[in-house]
Amino acid sequence: MNTDVAGTAVVPRPAPAPSGLSPATRQALARFGWAVLSVGLFAGIWEVLWALGWADEKLLPPPHIFLGNIPDQARFFNTATRWQIGVDANSGPSPYEAVFITIGATGMRVFVGLLIAAVLSVSIGVLIRYVGILEKLVLPTITLLSPVSPIAWLPVAIFIFGIGNAPAIFMVVVALFFHMVLSTISQIDNVNRNFINVARTMGASKRQVYARVIIPAILPQLLIVLRLNLFGAWMVVLVAESTGVGFGLGQVIMMARNTFNPSLVFFTIALIGLLGFLSDWLLRFVQKRVLYWVPETAGVLRGL
Amino acid sequence: MVCRNVGKTWAEGTARAHEALRDIDLDIAPGEFVVLLGPSGCGKSTLLYLIAGLERQTAGSIFAFRDPVEGPSPDRSLIFQETSLFPWLTVWQNVSFGLSIRGAPEAERRAVAREALQRVGLAEAMEKRPDELSGGMRQRVAVARALAMRPKVLLMDEPFAALDVQTRAKMQDFLLDVWRDSGASVLFVTHHIDEAVALADRVVVFTARPGRIKSIIPIDLPRPRDPFSPEAEALRRQLTEELRSEVDRAFAEQEALTPG
Numbered sequence: 001m002n003t004d005v006a007g008t009a010v011v012p013r014p015a016p017a018p019s020g021l022s023p024a025t026r027q028a029l030a031r032f033g034w035a036v037l038s039v040g041l042f043a044g045i046w047e048v049l050w051a052l053g054w055a056d057e058k059l060l061p062p063p064h065i066f067l068g069n070i071p072d073q074a075r076f077f078n079t080a081t082r083w084q085i086g087v088d089a090n091s092g093p094s095p096y097e098a099v100f101i102t103i104g105a106t107g108m109r110v111f112v113g114l115l116i117a118a119v120l121s122v123s124i125g126v127l128i129r130y131v132g133i134l135e136k137l138v139l140p141t142i143t144l145l146s147p148v149s150p151i152a153w154l155p156v157a158i159f160i161f162g163i164g165n166a167p168a169i170f171m172v173v174v175a176l177f178f179h180m181v182l183s184t185i186s187q188i189d190n191v192n193r194n195f196i197n198v199a200r201t202m203g204a205s206k207r208q209v210y211a212r213v214i215i216p217a218i219l220p221q222l223l224i225v226l227r228l229n230l231f232g233a234w235m236v237v238l239v240a241e242s243t244g245v246g247f248g249l250g251q252v253i254m255m256a257r258n259t260f261n262p263s264l265v266f267f268t269i270a271l272i273g274l275l276g277f278l279s280d281w282l283l284r285f286v287q288k289r290v291l292y293w294v295p296e297t298a299g300v301l302r303g304l
Numbered sequence: 305m306v307c308r309n310v311g312k313t314w315a316e317g318t319a320r321a322h323e324a325l326r327d328i329d330l331d332i333a334p335g336e337f338v339v340l341l342g343p344s345g346c347g348k349s350t351l352l353y354l355i356a357g358l359e360r361q362t363a364g365s366i367f368a369f370r371d372p373v374e375g376p377s378p379d380r381s382l383i384f385q386e387t388s389l390f391p392w393l394t395v396w397q398n399v400s401f402g403l404s405i406r407g408a409p410e411a412e413r414r415a416v417a418r419e420a421l422q423r424v425g426l427a428e429a430m431e432k433r434p435d436e437l438s439g440g441m442r443q444r445v446a447v448a449r450a451l452a453m454r455p456k457v458l459l460m461d462e463p464f465a466a467l468d469v470q471t472r473a474k475m476q477d478f479l480l481d482v483w484r485d486s487g488a489s490v491l492f493v494t495h496h497i498d499e500a501v502a503l504a505d506r507v508v509v510f511t512a513r514p515g516r517i518k519s520i521i522p523i524d525l526p527r528p529r530d531p532f533s534p535e536a537e538a539l540r541r542q543l544t545e546e547l548r549s550e551v552d553r554a555f556a557e558q559e560a561l562t563p564g
């Protein structure tokens with residue numbers, strides 16, 4: 001590090017990376033390092049509290065306990081098939097397979113729900129602005145329903161879809177839909193007037209103005225809204241699962257609560273945290289790919 | 305272009321009604337270069353919007369080639385005061401946006417974009433994104449985009465306001481070339497008296513609040529013009545006088561509106 005600094009001070013042109021890594025790779029590695037450090041710090045404080053005897057390991061088992069015996073924890077994930085009639089606790093997939101099935105099921109619900117919610121709400125938001133009568137007909141209802149907590153929809157989900165994937169996905173969709181429709185509409189209203197006027201002076205039809213100008217102009221904000229709602233989607237899925245709508249991570253947490261197993265609770269929380277982080281990363285990756293023209297503001301902020 | 309008794313009141317019929325233009329009578333002959341000069345907020349941009357067909361006048365009528373103006377048309381290209389390139393398109397895609405609206409094939413679009421960009425000296429920047437250009441370059445791309453439509457009337461709202469003096473002089477020369485080649489009429493808004501004298505066949509001076517035509521001053525100097533000739537000097541002095549009283553009046557009114 002020292003030689004690097006000294007080198008660039010003497011020679012005012014970028015020296016080749018000493019380790020042979022590209023700057024982007026090094027940046028990613030550094031970011032990863034900080035993430036590990038951050039989590040490590042948190043875990044460390046917890047461990048110290050445990051060592052001092054302040055954190056009771058029966059209530060707040062520290063990481064080395066709840067992560068220490070993964071095979072033991074994995075056993076409990078066999079809820080993967082338990083909800084089916086006539087299946088006993090020991091049959092079905094192996095513990096590790098069960099963990100992956102559970103994660104896959106929950107993750108799939110989050111992403112399918114997110115996808116349906118995004119496509120549906122953006123199309124309806126655009127249609128509401130595009131077709132005048134739709135606004136008068138549909139918007140009041142959407143505005144009325146948007147403040148309703150997704151939890152209030154849970155009984156509806158069960159009434160309509162029973163158990164399984166459908167109600168959990170429905171919950172995600174319903175949790176995001178109203179909010180995202182309203183957000184789409186306000187996004188459309190905030191599109192730079194000049195953009196629209198330029199297209200109009202060039203003879204663009206209404207349809208072309210929407211397809212060529214409005215949609216690309218609102219896309220960046222919409223993806224940000226989607227990312228902000230990602231965590232909401234995770235939350236709703238867990239709630240849906242824990243109240244008996246199918247199996248999944250939410251169901252594992254609920255079982256851990258009922259059997260008083262704090263280790264399993266924290267193990268599952270750690271899994272959920274990791275998955276949430278990964279899915280955010282994935283969405284950010286998609287965002288960068290789709291929105292190639294949006295400059296990264298992080299660089300500007302880092303200069304402050 | 306013919307404007308008859310054109311008036312525009314923003315938010316008409318509400319408490320926030322605001323009369324921006326009144327009794328504008330203006331004829332623009334084919335191939336004529338008309339400059340609008342007036343204090344800030346006198347409604348110059350508003351008049352361009354009306355002629356472009358982006359807004360409707362609230363009084364009088366506007367005709368383009370004998371037809372009443374009822375909406376925007378590719379015949380009348382508007383270059384905006386603020387840069388308005390689409391950030392999601394490259395420079396050449398921006399320039400040929402109007403052609404892509406008509407469904408022209410890519411080869412044609414590229415050719416037209418290259419030619420238009422060459423005219424503004426930015427042929428190198430074809431593949432760049434607007435974000436990567438300076439403010440002045442962006443405005444030149446906007447000019448190229450308007451030219452690519454081969455309009456009969458070019459409406460320009462302070463297009464060179466953000467440029468430095470040298471670039472602006474170059475852009476003015478280039479605009480005059482383009483204007484001569486294309487035979488289009490130009491309606492050009494500016495704050496700069498020098499610019500008006502350098503470019504115009506006629507200068508239309510506006511009054512402030514509501515905007516009305518105060519005077520129309522023909523400029524018969526042959527082109528290319530010498531900005532230091534006594535005639536140009538005299539014209540600049542005359543226009544400065546015309547404007548000064550309006551700007552004074554506009555400021556006096558503003559102060560009267562904001563007590564304290």
Ligand SMILES: Nc1ncnc2c1ncn2[C@@H]1O[C@H](COP(=O)(O)OP(=O)(O)OP(=O)(O)O)[C@@H](O)[C@H]1O
Pocket residue numbers: 314315322324342343344345346347348349350351385
């Ligand atoms: N969309 C709008 N809605 C309501 N009022 C407007 C609108 N656009 C302009 N105005 C008002 O109309 C008046 C004339 O505005 P305009 O933009 O035409 O002035 P301008 O002569 O172009 O000024 P500048 O030289 O500063 O650009 C201003 O008082 C402005 O507040």
Ligand SMILES: [Mg+2]
Pocket residue numbers: 348349350385461
């Ligand atoms: Mg203006």
